Amino acid sequence: MTVTVRIPTQLRELSGTAAEVELAPGTLAEVLAALDAAHPGFQARLFGDDGELRRFVNVFVADEDIRFLDGLATDVADGATVSIVPAVAGG
Amino acid sequence: MAQVQALRCRECAREYDVAPIFTCEWCFGPLEVTYDYDHIRASISRETIAAGPLSIWRYADLLPVDRNPAVDLGAGFTPLVRADRLAAELGLGEVWIKNDTTNPTNSFKDRVTAVALSKALEFGFKVAACASTGNLANAVAAHAAHAGLRSFVFVPANLEQGKIVTTAVYGGNVVAIDGNYDDVNRLCAELAGTYPWAFVNVNLRTFYAEGSKTLAYETAEQLGWQAPDHVVVPVASGSLLTKIRKGFDELHTVGLLDEAPSVRVSGAQALGCSPVATAWLGESDTIKPVKPDTIAKSLAIGNPADGYFALDAVRNSGGGFAAVTDDEIVGAIRLLARTEGIFAETAGGVTVATLAKLAGDGVIRKDERVVVYITGHGLKTLDAVAGQVGPTATISPTLDAFHAAFDADDLLA
Numbered sequence: 433m434t435v436t437v438r439i440p441t442q443l444r445e446l447s448g449t450a451a452e453v454e455l456a457p458g459t460l461a462e463v464l465a466a467l468d469a470a471h472p473g474f475q476a477r478l479f480g481d482d483g484e485l486r487r488f489v490n491v492f493v494a495d496e497d498i499r500f501l502d503g504l505a506t507d508v509a510d511g512a513t514v515s516i517v518p519a520v521a522g523g
Numbered sequence: 524m525a526q527v528q529a530l531r532c533r534e535c536a537r538e539y540d541v542a543p544i545f546t547c548e549w550c551f552g553p554l555e556v557t558y559d560y561d562h563i564r565a566s567i568s569r570e571t572i573a574a575g576p577l578s579i580w581r582y583a584d585l586l587p588v589d590r591n592p593a594v595d596l597g598a599g600f601t602p603l604v605r606a607d608r609l610a611a612e613l614g615l616g617e618v619w620i621k622n623d624t625t626n627p628t629n630s631f632k633d634r635v636t637a638v639a640l641s642k643a644l645e646f647g648f649k650v651a652a653c654a655s656t657g658n659l660a661n662a663v664a665a666h667a668a669h670a671g672l673r674s675f676v677f678v679p680a681n682l683e684q685g686k687i688v689t690t691a692v693y694g695g696n697v698v699a700i701d702g703n704y705d706d707v708n709r710l711c712a713e714l715a716g717t718y719p720w721a722f723v724n725v726n727l728r729t730f731y732a733e734g735s736k737t738l739a740y741e742t743a744e745q746l747g748w749q750a751p752d753h754v755v756v757p758v759a760s761g762s763l764l765t766k767i768r769k770g771f772d773e774l775h776t777v778g779l780l781d782e783a784p785s786v787r788v789s790g791a792q793a794l795g796c797s798p799v800a801t802a803w804l805g806e807s808d809t810i811k812p813v814k815p816d817t818i819a820k821s822l823a824i825g826n827p828a829d830g831y832f833a834l835d836a837v838r839n840s841g842g843g844f845a846a847v848t849d850d851e852i853v854g855a856i857r858l859l860a861r862t863e864g865i866f867a868e869t870a871g872g873v874t875v876a877t878l879a880k881l882a883g884d885g886v887i888r889k890d891e892r893v894v895v896y897i898t899g900h901g902l903k904t905l906d907a908v909a910g911q912v913g914p915t916a917t918i919s920p921t922l923d924a925f926h927a928a929f930d931a932d933d934l935l936a
Contacts, residue, residue: 438713440712440713440716441716442546442548442551477549477550480550486534486550486551486552487534487831488534488546488547488550488551488552488553488828489551490826492709495706497705497812497826499811499812500812500814515709515713517709517712517713518545518546518551518712519546519551519553519826519828
């Protein structure tokens with residue numbers, strides 16, 4: 433059972449240039465912790481000193497912004513995709 | 524470019540060399556161009572500006588572009604129109620309309636696009652692209668055609684027909700996405716990491732955003748090198764509002780204004796997409812993304828990337844926010860048209876409805892000189908008013924029929 437985490441260009445130096453990383457399902461917090469364990473450095477880049485996701489880091493689970501779901505407690509089920517995307521702006 | 528120092532993260536202040544990048548590698552915060560204001564001050568003057576082109580490029584010293592000639596379809600230097608009839612109707616003393624409906628593709632997006640594509644050519648890009656709720660698509664397709672660049676513009680499929688046609692006519696690629704603007708944006712962020720394209724509001728965003736400062740520059744120049752007391756600005760991503768404030772401050776920094784500006788900046792949003800107004804009204808520091816549901820599609824950014832900076836700018840300047848209903852938006856479009864002969868799109872309706880609401884609440888005062896930014900032409904959102912306005916009478920071609928339709932007293936007034 434796997435979930436796919438899509439890595440934005442800005443962070444591919446941490447994943448060894450991989451655009452996608454496969455990990456075990458779980459809560460988003462668990463998946464991101466596993467991401468950091470597999471590729472050290474993600475924790476520091478995604479999370480601030482307060483343990484929360486940095487405010488300009490957007491995370492989507494199955495194409496839905498986690499702020500509309502359960503935040504870091506959002507369940508990432510088998511086969512789901514997690515996308516990490518910087519905040520983008522208007523047009 | 525001697526006038527530019529570096530790109531700096533607005534969140535953590537890390538600095539980067541000039542490049543087509545838009546987010547901080549460390550914290551994902553948005554990057555901003557920093558300038559060598561001493562260098563600019565040494566050569567800029569009211570006279571050099573007055574002698575410059577009748578477009579945004581008269582302010583080239585304050586823009587992050589070296590290229591000469593820049594991509595120039597004539598964006599900017601739009602009319603600043605005194606709106607006495609509107610002011611009277613709202614109980615205000617002095618209101619001016621900055622009428623950006625008159626730009627080449629009829630929205631303020633021509634300003635930011637001209638800057639972005641000039642920069643794109645400097646960087647060697649061959650393809651222009653953007654995510655858009657419509658106005659930017661128009662501007663990018665047109666400017667790309669003018670500059671000889673290929674283009675890919677991405678829009679939500681449910682966009683007004685007028686905006687799609689007025690983009691496609693320029694001959695570039697128009698990709699309609701089954702989703703909302705935030706979905707389009709996310710796709711473009713991923714494409715920008717894949718293809719060597721100049722996405723004006725993604726990888727070129729840092730430079731693109733600077734074009735909005737020209738709205739402040741022109742306002743001051745057209746007021747005789749004075750800053751207004753209060754401005755009302757529509758808020759989608761929040762970028763326009765923050766750059767207008769930056770523009771007034773820069774004019775003083777480089778010696779073009781005699782006094783430091785103390786402009787109160789107020790923001791305008793539609794109730795159906797008002798994440799920043801909600802935070803302000805709730806006195807909160809947290810902006811919660813929303814799913815937009817409003818006729819003001821050009822302001823339908825559910826997750827505004829510059830929301831926090833817009834909130835800070837409004838708070839620090841002593842301005843206010845309003846979130847107005849769709850009915851209020853349409854009413855305001857008609858009010859502006861009836862009192863001043865200017866036809867704004869729904870974003871303009873949001874702005875004028877906010878002006879009315881804040882005036883009614885006393886947040887905007889009668890003793891203030893107020894400038895209202897009308898960012899796009901009503902032709903872009905005809906559907907908003909099409910059901911409400913039409914012929915006063917439809918009659919046979921006879922005098923009798925005419926007199927039956929109109930009161931004699933009215934005709935002789």
